Amino acid sequence: MASLALATKHGLSAREYEAIAHALGREPNELELGLFSLNWSEHCSYKSSKRFLKKLPTQGKRVLQGPGENAGVLELENGWCVAFKVESHNHPSAIEPFNGAATGVGGIVRDILSMGAQPVAILDSLRFGELSDAPSRRLFEGVVSGIAHYGNCLGVPTVGGEVYFEEAYKDNCLVNAMCVGLLKKDELRKAIAHGVGNKLILAGASTGRDGIHGATFASEDLLGDSEKKRPNIQVGDPFMGKLLIEATLEAAKLPELIGLQDLGAGGLSTAPPEMAARGQVGLAINVEKVPLRAAGMTPYEIMLSESQERMVLCVESGAEQKFIEIYKKWGLEAEVIGEVIAEPVYRIQQGSKRVAEVPLDALVGGALEPDLTAHAPQASKISRKNSSKFDAKCDVRECLVALLRSPNIGSRRWIYQQYDHIVQSSTIINPGEGDAALLRIKGEKFGLAITMDGNGRHVFLNPYEGGKRVVCEAMHNLVAVGAEPIGITDNLNWANPTDPEVFWSFEQAIQGLCDAARALEIPFVSGNVSFYNQSETRKIYPTPVIGLVGFLKELAKRVPLGFQSATDLIYVIGKLDGKCAGSEFIKLFYPSDYLLDTDLELVDLAFEQKLMRALLSLTEKKLVCSAHDVSDGGLLVALTEMALQKNLGAQLKLRSQSEAVLFGEWPSRFVLSIALQNQSAFETMLRNSDIVFERIGHVADVPLLTMEGVSLPIAELREAHESALTQFL
Amino acid sequence: MRAAVIVLPGSNREQDTKYILRDLLNIETDLLWYKETNLSLYDLIVVPGGFAYGDYLRAGAIARFAPAVQVLGDYVVAKKGWVLGICNGFQILTEAGLLPGALARNEQKKFVCKRVKLRVENTETAFTQFFEPNEIVELPVAHAEGRYFDTPEAIAKLKRNQQILLTYVDENPNGSVGAIAGITNELRNVFGLMPHPEHNCETLLGSGAGLRFFQSLVHSREAVHG
Numbered sequence: 001m002a003s004l005a006l007a008t009k010h011g012l013s014a015r016e017y018e019a020i021a022h023a024l025g026r027e028p029n030e031l032e033l034g035l036f037s038l039n040w041s042e043h044c045s046y047k048s049s050k051r052f053l054k055k056l057p058t059q060g061k062r063v064l065q066g067p068g069e070n071a072g073v074l075e076l077e078n079g080w081c082v083a084f085k086v087e088s089h090n091h092p093s094a095i096e097p098f099n100g101a102a103t104g105v106g107g108i109v110r111d112i113l114s115m116g117a118q119p120v121a122i123l124d125s126l127r128f129g130e131l132s133d134a135p136s137r138r139l140f141e142g143v144v145s146g147i148a149h150y151g152n153c154l155g156v157p158t159v160g161g162e163v164y165f166e167e168a169y170k171d172n173c174l175v176n177a178m179c180v181g182l183l184k185k186d187e188l189r190k191a192i193a194h195g196v197g198n199k200l201i202l203a204g205a206s207t208g209r210d211g212i213h214g215a216t217f218a219s220e221d222l223l224g225d226s227e228k229k230r231p232n233i234q235v236g237d238p239f240m241g242k243l244l245i246e247a248t249l250e251a252a253k254l255p256e257l258i259g260l261q262d263l264g265a266g267g268l269s270t271a272p273p274e275m276a277a278r279g280q281v282g283l284a285i286n287v288e289k290v291p292l293r294a295a296g297m298t299p300y301e302i303m304l305s306e307s308q309e310r311m312v313l314c315v316e317s318g319a320e321q322k323f324i325e326i327y328k329k330w331g332l333e334a335e336v337i338g339e340v341i342a343e344p345v346y347r348i349q350q351g352s353k354r355v356a357e358v359p360l361d362a363l364v365g366g367a368l369e370p371d372l373t374a375h376a377p378q379a380s381k382i383s384r385k386n387s388s389k390f391d392a393k394c395d396v397r398e399c400l401v402a403l404l405r406s407p408n409i410g411s412r413r414w415i416y417q418q419y420d421h422i423v424q425s426s427t428i429i430n431p432g433e434g435d436a437a438l439l440r441i442k443g444e445k446f447g448l449a450i451t452m453d454g455n456g457r458h459v460f461l462n463p464y465e466g467g468k469r470v471v472c473e474a475m476h477n478l479v480a481v482g483a484e485p486i487g488i489t490d491n492l493n494w495a496n497p498t499d500p501e502v503f504w505s506f507e508q509a510i511q512g513l514c515d516a517a518r519a520l521e522i523p524f525v526s527g528n529v530s531f532y533n534q535s536e537t538r539k540i541y542p543t544p545v546i547g548l549v550g551f552l553k554e555l556a557k558r559v560p561l562g563f564q565s566a567t568d569l570i571y572v573i574g575k576l577d578g579k580c581a582g583s584e585f586i587k588l589f590y591p592s593d594y595l596l597d598t599d600l601e602l603v604d605l606a607f608e609q610k611l612m613r614a615l616l617s618l619t620e621k622k623l624v625c626s627a628h629d630v631s632d633g634g635l636l637v638a639l640t641e642m643a644l645q646k647n648l649g650a651q652l653k654l655r656s657q658s659e660a661v662l663f664g665e666w667p668s669r670f671v672l673s674i675a676l677q678n679q680s681a682f683e684t685m686l687r688n689s690d691i692v693f694e695r696i697g698h699v700a701d702v703p704l705l706t707m708e709g710v711s712l713p714i715a716e717l718r719e720a721h722e723s724a725l726t727q728f729l
Numbered sequence: 730m731r732a733a734v735i736v737l738p739g740s741n742r743e744q745d746t747k748y749i750l751r752d753l754l755n756i757e758t759d760l761l762w763y764k765e766t767n768l769s770l771y772d773l774i775v776v777p778g779g780f781a782y783g784d785y786l787r788a789g790a791i792a793r794f795a796p797a798v799q800v801l802g803d804y805v806v807a808k809k810g811w812v813l814g815i816c817n818g819f820q821i822l823t824e825a826g827l828l829p830g831a832l833a834r835n836e837q838k839k840f841v842c843k844r845v846k847l848r849v850e851n852t853e854t855a856f857t858q859f860f861e862p863n864e865i866v867e868l869p870v871a872h873a874e875g876r877y878f879d880t881p882e883a884i885a886k887l888k889r890n891q892q893i894l895l896t897y898v899d900e901n902p903n904g905s906v907g908a909i910a911g912i913t914n915e916l917r918n919v920f921g922l923m924p925h926p927e928h929n930c931e932t933l934l935g936s937g938a939g940l941r942f943f944q945s946l947v948h949s950r951e952a953v954h955g
Contacts, residue, residue, distance in 0.1 A: 238780070239784075242739055331738060422869050423778075425928050
């Protein structure tokens with residue numbers, strides 16, 4: 001029998017140990033402790049976050065599956081549905097960047113597969129320390145090659161993502177991977193088990209000793225001795241992952257399939273019980289039936305292994321052979337390992353010997369909610385400064401070139417060139433070509449736009465406003481290409497929640513996400529929480545990452561990023577004035593102040609809603625030649641990015657050339673170019689929508705960015721933009 | 730015309746290629762499981778892109794032993810039809826000895842996915858007859874092992890025989906010798922290329938120029954069989 005000391009080693013508290021013993025009516029044994037430790041880990045149970053997550057809006061007319069499954073599902077048109085989810089693989093990537101990132105991709109792809117959907121796109125949101133720091137460079141290069149290694153082999157295009165480099169992420173890089181899948185409505189599958197006597201099949205790779213206790217590892221701080229956790233990190237095999245996709249999509253078509261789930265964090269300890277809990281049944285499995293890749297594995301090791309590329313299926317009794325044959329055809333393992341029972345317990349047998357039996361209601365959903373407190377940082381820590389003090393005259397050329405060369409702003413080509421973004425022949429807007437990725441569905445007129453966003457710096461400076469901005473900026477990315485936002489998946493990356501200030505920022509930011517999503521009427525349909533992203537000395541910025549999916553009714557009405565032809569008029573629309581706080585400009589030119597100036601511009605959600613509607617009407621009426629939201633780097637960076645696409649120039653006449661106007665990053669702003677003949681229709685529509693606008697110049701044939709006293713060759717700006725990452729690599 | 734696209738474990742462009750042949754060109758097209766060895770029904774066999782057998786060991790090194798690939802040699806020698814190897818397919822065809830040379834790891838040691846410019850060096854083949862001599866076309870590449878390599882004598886022979894069908898222009902994305910992007914065999918019935926014509930067959934995805942490689946083959950089939 002186990003002891004409290006053993007429970008502590010499993011990351012369980014005395015209070016939790018007592019609750020387990022109470023639920024069992026006896027002391028747990030070591031395997032049972034292992035089962036509880038994984039199911040009750042923060043990673044699997046969301047015990048610290050779930051009461052806040054409940055606040056998020058999850059309803060909407062397109063929602064077919066909201067939170068609680070392996071992925072959210074929305075209805076599109078003509079029976080088509082989209083399944084999507086984001087998940088983090090932060091801790092493993094910080095220790096072993098290549099395999100950590102690779103298995104992160106593999107895991108999220110299998111989540112989509114579990115819904116019966118064909119994976120059609122991968123996106124990644126990444127955070128590292130500054131690129132001038134050698135260990136951060138090593139992590140960055142390792143993560144990018146890990147994503148490339150796995151995603152490219154799978155034949156799922158990596159179509160977009162985002163990356164920031166900040167000191168705050170030096171000890172804890174963030175690797176959030178999102179997968180998007182397509183399915184027809186009648187193909188939807190769920191992770192459920194029911195029907196006493198029905199069989200449980202384990203399919204895919206064999207089970208080894210890798211990744212034991214991965215979920216527990218993800219639920220504690222990343223301390224200096226974390227290197228010792230290297231054996232906790234799973235190793236991915238993308239070839240096996242590819243075969244598993246093919247076989248599982250074939251298996252998912254059989255009517256005898258009852259439920260389907262991937263084995264991720266916690267392996268056999270967590271996935272089958274979750275399926276049984278959903279179907280309100282019990283499960284009995286026999287570890288001797290599990291195909292193994294290592295000799296002499298104990299029941300404990302088998303149950304806690306996080307070997308990759310495995311799925312578990314619940315199938316009708318009598319049909320098991322049909323499923324097994326499909327997997328065998330693809331050269332994969334598949335064995336019946338157990339069956340559905342009436343008693344609501346998870347029973348583990350080793351042959352005829354019962355090695356564990358735990359009540360499912362306690363195991364799944366019985367985790368004790370920790371008593372966490374939240375309080376705002378003391379006022380002394382926040383010294384409010386007025387950004388207007390930065391409003392001196394600056395050297396436009398010097399500032400713009402420095403911004404374009406910043407790794408947070410310049411070209412991501414070095415990254416996306418390593419990703420296969422063309423496989424499946426459906427990527428209409430490729431990485432680097434727009435604010436959002438755009439996919440087609442062969443034979444359909446409509447398109448699917450996808451973006452990821454999550455500026456942690458803003459959330460650090462003001463968690464509530466920062467939370468609002470994350471949702472709004474993601475929305476801007478979609479409406480800039482002409483797509484209407486329809487659903488969100490979120491990955492909340494935070495430090496240790498037992499720190500009251502950390503927990504306060506969590507509470508605040510969720511309220512921000514929640515208010516913005518309600519105002520814009522976009523439901524959250526899936527998500528993930530990653531706490532404990534801190535070391536002894538450093539906490540990450542609170543970083544909510546949003547994956548937003550949008551619907552574009554007619555692909556033909558998509559809006560490009562780049563200027564199209566000379567003489568087109570250039571407009572700024574939305575909020576025309578604001579401050580510099582939180583901008584990359586402040587970070588580069590006022591490095592000692594940038595984390596002190598918390599005076600972020602507030603996001604007016606009612607205005608954002610109007611702005612979204614106005615943009616969608618303009619693109620619907622084909623009044624816009626090109627569009628770009630003004631975000632990182634501010635107005636001049638946005639204009640440069642539009643000019644770079646087709647090597648055109650812009651002649652500008654600005655009201656003011658202050659730093660705030662040129663480089664401020666306040667929200668609710670777009671740059672648009674409009675054909676001359678559409679000028680009056682365009683202006684009338686904006687007036688009727690109550691959106692302010694300002695004509696700031698026109699597109700020019702000559703590749704020069706000109707304004708009062710300044711004339712910058714696009715070639716020079718391109719050189720700066722292209723070198724942002726490569727100068728360090 | 731009837732075409733087959735071989736499906737090896739790890740192939741990932743078989744559906745994209747089938748889509749071009751069947752949906753855009755109305756060609757009867759089968760996905761041919763790698764264990765099949767009867768090729769007699771087909772005028773065209775495509776070995777598609779992907780990572781057959783995970784590219785473990787070396788791209789194409791294991792795939793060449795797949796039953797469907799093993800029988801390609803007889804199919805070619807007997808001039809039963811055309812064989813097209815795209816990307817991983819090209820790698821497999823060189824490993825199988827159906828095309829000369831080898832495809833080594835890219836010079837910059839990284840996977841590269843981008844659009845490149847190519848020159849059509851020989852338009853007098855069944856695969857390229859729909860192009861103008863020296864025409865420049867844009868196609869995407871997506872590979873980690875695409876650096877064409879062979880001895881100077883062998884390269885000279887390829888040139889002499891006009892077996893080089895495609896070369897990279899302006900920028901050589903992988904360091905291929907002689908900027909070689911695609912070659913044919915001496916019999917002119919096998920074509921291997923690293924770029925992906927199947928990803929540029931519609932104006933929604935680019936210029937659409939890739940379609941002409943496939944149209945060339947349809948035309949060739951009609952010329953042979955009337």
